[in-house]
Amino acid sequence: METSKSAPPDCGCGKKVDRYVTFNDIDCAGNARRLMECIERNVPNAKRTAPFWPYFMAKRQPKSGTAPDDLFLIHCHINVIRELFDECGDTAAQTLLTQVEEECC
Numbered sequence: 001m002e003t004s005k006s007a008p009p010d011c012g013c014g015k016k017v018d019r020y021v022t023f024n025d026i027d028c029a030g031n032a033r034r035l036m037e038c039i040e041r042n043v044p045n046a047k048r049t050a051p052f053w054p055y056f057m058a059k060r061q062p063k064s065g066t067a068p069d070d071l072f073l074i075h076c077h078i079n080v081i082r083e084l085f086d087e088c089g090d091t092a093a094q095t096l097l098t099q100v101e102e103e104c105c
Contacts, residue, residue: 028104032070035100036060038093039081045088052080075105 043053056077061067074081078101085094 026103028071028100029069031096031100031104032074035074035081035093035096036070038090038096039084042084042088042090042093046084048087049080049084052077053084056080071100071104074100078105 039053039056043057046053056073059068059073060070074097078097082094082097085091085097
């Protein structure tokens with residue numbers, strides 16, 4: 001017995017990615033890299049969270065062992081990163097952080 005499943009028709013509403021279905025079309029590594037660029041851009045303006053950032057940046061290039069990937073670091077420190085973007089008023093970075101959190105973490 002042969003069954004044929006056809007895909008539902010395209011609703012025309014635009015595709016929304018769903019990590020619970022597939023990671024296809026989600027650029028987690030690329031978005032994490034862009035977030036790191038946002039962090040690097042905002043760190044000089046951080047006041048409240050300033051003591052944390054030298055520690056965070058040092059974790060990217062450890063003196064020994066394998067360096068963690070950007071997505072892992074973002075996932076582990078997402079709340080402090082959110083505070084940084086709030087403190088600096090970087091709404092574009094905040095939007096990207098929310099996207100990465102929802103799609104990749």
